[in-house]
Amino acid sequence: MGHPGAVLKPCADLLALCDCNNFFVSCERLFRPDLEGRPVVVLSSNDGVVISRSNEIKALGVKMGEPFFRVRSFLERHGAAVFSSNFRLYEEVSARVMASLRRFTPSMEVYSVDEAFLEIPPEGKKKPGEWALDVRAAVLRQTGIPVSVGAAPTKTAAKLAAERAKKRPETGGGFALLPGDPWEDLLGEVPVEDVWGIGRRWSDFLRRRGISTALRLRDAPDDRLEKYLGIRGLRTAWELRGIRCFPIEEREKPQKSIQSSRSFAVPVRDRESLAEAVTEFTLTAGRRLRSQNSLAGSLSVSISTSRFRGSFFGARAEVTLETPTDSDITLMRAAAGALSSIYREGHDYEKAEICLGSLSSAGTVQLRLFGKREDRGAALSRAADRLNGEAGRRLLLPAALLGEKEWHPRKDRHSGMGLEDLEKLPVISAEE
């Protein structure tokens, strides 16, 4: 014992993971009930790779992250519906799912756009399996999104429970994994690489040492785990023993860094286009910076050519800002300076990225340090946020960014749907 930082707390409490099934696909199906039962995929930016798959697609053997060009004709042959990603829609639907979940729990952590950990309330602890099914039914009724709910003493175990609920129709989409025999049985069936927190490198390493299942990971010696996988790996094993090491973190913490990047639809050679892209990404990051009420203390710009063709060139420059800021004008100026310090002619650039770092709270103290000019820039940026927010698109922007750009990511198969488009909503008759 004596592992500092690991919270040794016997599992009197139960928590649950609620995981939306095939989330992006399910969002697209909200507007296209005719796609129920049909193969559907959603593609990444630039229609590059498959990032969400319906069950029918999974059954056809199409993998997550598969480049679209490689499966395109295969998908056509099978009559699959293909969508470009529409993150604005997915975020709106996500907010509704989370609101629906909050009614079931005193404490909840939004873990990702399609997942949340919930503390199970006292009444749910008596029959956690039934409680899980209730949650699933309510979310489906209220939002139209199918979810899987797994209940267990720890997050790592709840992940396994939710996976079981998703994969086995007989569970009805809800499953409770409680210490005892079923616990051992299930852990024995789960490949070690399917455990939350065990990725490619670690599972290869573990398998080479005969640790091929979640059960074997649970029973591996602490000193070896800590030596080879570090504290995170050790905690994962403890969680499989039913000891809670990763608590539910209810309070939403502000992000510590904010990045914005895109691959270009076509290679970019000239400095001007690259500068446009960097400016656009800076505006995107700036808006998110202000929305979480932070100031950036540093900013970095990276540019690179394709990883897949020709000889690779990449460069990165980081600048420390004189004063932490949330002014687009200051950020854009810094980004332009960083870009010109790394730009080299003669390369086919495929991607640019900007990252805001050293974030601090835009609260009390720093504001007094601001000079007048900085104040104006920040105020202007916030006014733009307000206008653009109300319009639902970018109305106010630098002239250089007006119009369609060749490098803008392709979205040939965008559904164009949003929850605010009432006229576009399909009319369906549903039985409750």
Added chain:
DNA sequence: TCTGGGGTCCTAGGACCC
């Protein structure tokens, strides 16, 4: 022709200070 975008945490090693 065509291969995503956005995060977090941990650790090792170097710089620097006493």
Added chain:
DNA sequence: TCTGGGGTCCTAGGACCC
């Protein structure tokens, strides 16, 4: 010319996640 221990902070890189 050779030579110590210990602490802190920072950064880069690696691992993981969705």
